[in-house]
Amino acid sequence: MTQNLLQRGQAVKLAVFDVDGVLTDGRLYFLEDGSELKAFNTLDGQGIKMLINSGVTTAIITGRKNPIVERRAKSLGIAHLVQGREDKLVVLDALLAQLGLSYEQVAYLGDDLPDLAPIRRVGLGMAVANATPFVREHADGVTQARGGEGAAREFCELILRAQGNLEAALAAYL
Numbered sequence: 001m002t003q004n005l006l007q008r009g010q011a012v013k014l015a016v017f018d019v020d021g022v023l024t025d026g027r028l029y030f031l032e033d034g035s036e037l038k039a040f041n042t043l044d045g046q047g048i049k050m051l052i053n054s055g056v057t058t059a060i061i062t063g064r065k066n067p068i069v070e071r072r073a074k075s076l077g078i079a080h081l082v083q084g085r086e087d088k089l090v091v092l093d094a095l096l097a098q099l100g101l102s103y104e105q106v107a108y109l110g111d112d113l114p115d116l117a118p119i120r121r122v123g124l125g126m127a128v129a130n131a132t133p134f135v136r137e138h139a140d141g142v143t144q145a146r147g148g149e150g151a152a153r154e155f156c157e158l159i160l161r162a163q164g165n166l167e168a169a170l171a172a173y174l
Helices: 003-010 042-053 067-076 088-099 113-121 133-138 151-162 166-171
Strands: 014-017 057-061 080-082 106-110 124-127
Touching (some): 003 124, 003 151, 014 042, 014 151, 042 067, 057 088, 113 124
Parallel strands (some): 014 057, 014 106, 057 080, 106 124
């Protein structure tokens, strides 16, 4: 982890996550009735909860729309959920206006081309290890973990560490 990423993480007040390929492994499972299944990683969920408990607001912006994502966001306490939108920078603009935040106060974790504009614009724009190479090339940093396999946890812990809150977050479980 570079000092640059830690410096960028200090100002973060809002952490934004994509879903497919970030909070999941990116595979889509369709059932015969047309419904969809997604598998989420519990390590990622715990990281998001720790981040929320430290005072960082969280959001999901995803191009697909699925009630499973709504259920997962609610169970983790994610404050803002926007589904069915690939114009993620437009969505982020509106969210920042609503929250009174600047781009420098945002961290974003993504994996594919619809995530590129926010990754390039925010204060801490990161890609998961298995993100498309073009997105990884333009990110401030790349997680060691793959999407759906602990990448969001790594991202959350980086922000917690940057803000001096990781030890306290972990100590709460001792």
